[in-house]
Amino acid sequence: MRAVQVRRTGGPEVLEVGEVEEPVPGPGQVLVEVDAAGVNYIDTYLRSGTYPMPTPFGVGLEGAGRVVGLGEGVEPDGDLREGALVAWKQAPGSCAERVVVDAAEAVPVPDGVDAETAAALMLQGLTAHYLATSTYPVAEGDTVVVHAGAGGVGLLLTQMVVRRGGRVLATTSTPEKADLARGAGAAEVLGYEGFAARARELTGGEGVAAVYDGVGRATFAEGLDALRPRGVMVLFGGASGPVEPFDPQVLNAKGSLYVTRPSLGAYTRTREELLRRTGDVLAWAAADELSVRVGGRYALEETARAHEDLEGRRTTGKLLVLPGGAAEAELGRS
Template identity: 40%
Template sequence: MSNAKTVIIEENGGPEVLKLVDRPVGEPGPGELRLRQHACGLNYIDVYQRTGLYKLALPHPLGMEAAGVVEAVGEGVTHVKPGDRVAYAAAPPGAYAAARVMPAAQVCPLPDGISFDEGAAMMLQGLTVEYLFHRTVPLKAGDTVLFHAAAGGVGLIACQWARALGITLIGTAGTDEKCALALEHGAAHAINYTTEDFAARVKEITNGRGVDAVMDSVGQATFDGSINSLRPVGMMISFGNASGPVPPVDLALLAGKGSLQITRPTLFTHIADHARCQEMAARLFDMVISGKVKITIGARMPLDQVAEAHRALEARATTGATVLIP
C-alpha cells in the first residue's frame, strides 16, 4: 500500500484547519503494525490538539482511536497477527485515516461480538471510564459520584458502568433531553446545569453530605461547583477541559473545604504499560459483551466531513459517540 486518506493539521485553529490528504503508509518496523481502518473515533482530545491547547509538532495527523483489521506486523509483535480484528486508543495521533502504521502495544484484539463502529466509538471513552472507576479512587457499591457531561460518549458509558457496580451516579447535562438520556442509561439523578445550581442540588440529593468523588471533564465552567459538591476528604477528578483549562488552584482551598483531594489523571498514563492496557481493554470488552454497557453511537459521518464533526462536538450538539468512516 502506498498512500491512504489521512486528516492532518498544518497549523492550529478552528475546524477549518483540518485537511484530508493522501499520505504514504509504508511497512511496519519492530514493535509496529499496519492497520486498515474501518471506523475512527471522535474525541475532545482531538479538539485540544487541533487548537493547540495540547501541543503537537506540525504538520501532524489527528485522531486517537479506531478499529480495523491488521494487515502486517513488525518484528516482536506477537499479541496480534495479520487478519485480526482490533481496536485501540493510543498515541501518537493519526487515527483519522484509512490506513496507518503505528506502535502495536496498545492495539487490542477486538472480540467478534463487537462491531468496528462500536470498537472505534468505545476505546478511548470506555478505557477512560475503566480507569476512573477502578484505578483513580477506590469506589465501592453504595458510593455516590457526580459525573459531568453525563450524556456524552464517556458519560453514557459511565452511567451504565456505575449502575453495574452499584454506585449512585448523579449526572449533569445541558438540556432536559440529555438529562433524560443519562437517566435511561443508569444515572440515579440528572441535573440540568443550565437551569439549576448543580452543587446545591447535589447537596440536596445527598442530604447535605456531598459526593464521594466528582468526575469532571468540563473544566473551567464546573470546577468551583464540583469542589463544592464533595464530602469532606472527597476526591476531585479533573480529567478534561471542554470549557477551558482550570485556573491555578490554591491548595488552602482544599483544606478549607474539608481536606479535599484532587487529581488530574490521563488515560495515556494508564495504558502506557502494554499488559495493563490489555487488561483494561479486556474488562471493557467484558462489560460490553455482557450487555452491562451498550455503546451509543449518535452519528456516523464520512471522514471527509471531519470539520463538521468537530463543530458539532464543540457546540455540545452531539449525543453519545461520533464515528468517522474512512
C-alpha cells in the same frame, strides 16, 4: 491513500483530506486498514494548537480495523496476525484509510464486538473504567456526580458506577440529554446551575463521595462545594477550558478534600494493565452489559464537521469517522 492532515493549526476549517504516502510498519508495529476512527476532544486541542505539535501531522488517535501488514518482530500466528480485528487508543493519524499502530497498543477485539463498538470504547471506555475502578474506586452505596452525563465518557461512566453499586447524580444541559443520562442509570439528573446545592440536598446535606469532572473551568469550583468531607474531585478534562489557579487551603476549609488530575496513559502504563482494562470493557460490550451510543458517523471528508459538532456540544455519545464507508446522514444531536 487518503488521510486527514493538519498543515497549520486553527479551527475545523484547517483540516485537509488528501492523498498521502501509505505508511510502512516498522519493528514491533502493525499496519491496519481503518474501519472506524474515534473523534475526541484531544483531537481538537491538537488541531487548534492548544496542545502544541509540529505540523504537518495526521489527525486522530483512536480506532479499530483489520491488520494488513506486520513489522519485524510481530508474530504472524499471534493475536495480531493479518486479518485480525484490533483496536487502539494511541496511534497518531488514525483518521486515514490505513495507519501504523505499535503492537504494544493494538488490542485484539473479541467475537461479538464490531469495529465501530471497539473504536468507540477505547479512549472513552478505558477512561470511564479507570475513573470508576481506580482513581476513585466507587464503593457500594456511594453517591457521585458525573458531569456531562450524556457525553461519551459520561454515559459509560454512569453505567460503570451503577455496576459497582454506586448512585449517580448526572449533569446535562437539555431535557433530551437528561433522558439519555437516566437511560444509562443516573438516579437524578441536574442542571449545571446550582448543581452543588442540589447534590447536597439529595445526600441529606452530607455531600457526594466524588465528582467526576471532564468540563473543567465552568464546573470545578462549584464541584468542590458538592463534596463530602474527604471527598475526591476527579478532574479528567477541560471541555470548558482550564481550571483557574486556586489556593490549596480551600481544600482544608471545605473538609480535607482531595483533588486529582488523572490521565489515561498513567492508568495503562503496561501492556498487562491495558489488556486488563480493555478485557473488562470489551467483554461487557460483548455480553450486552455495557451500552455504547454512537452519536454520529462521518465520512473521512466530513471530519471537520465532526469537530464542529463536538466543539459545539451538539452531540451525545461517541462520534466516529468511517474512512472506508459512507457515513450515516443522521446525527444524534440530543
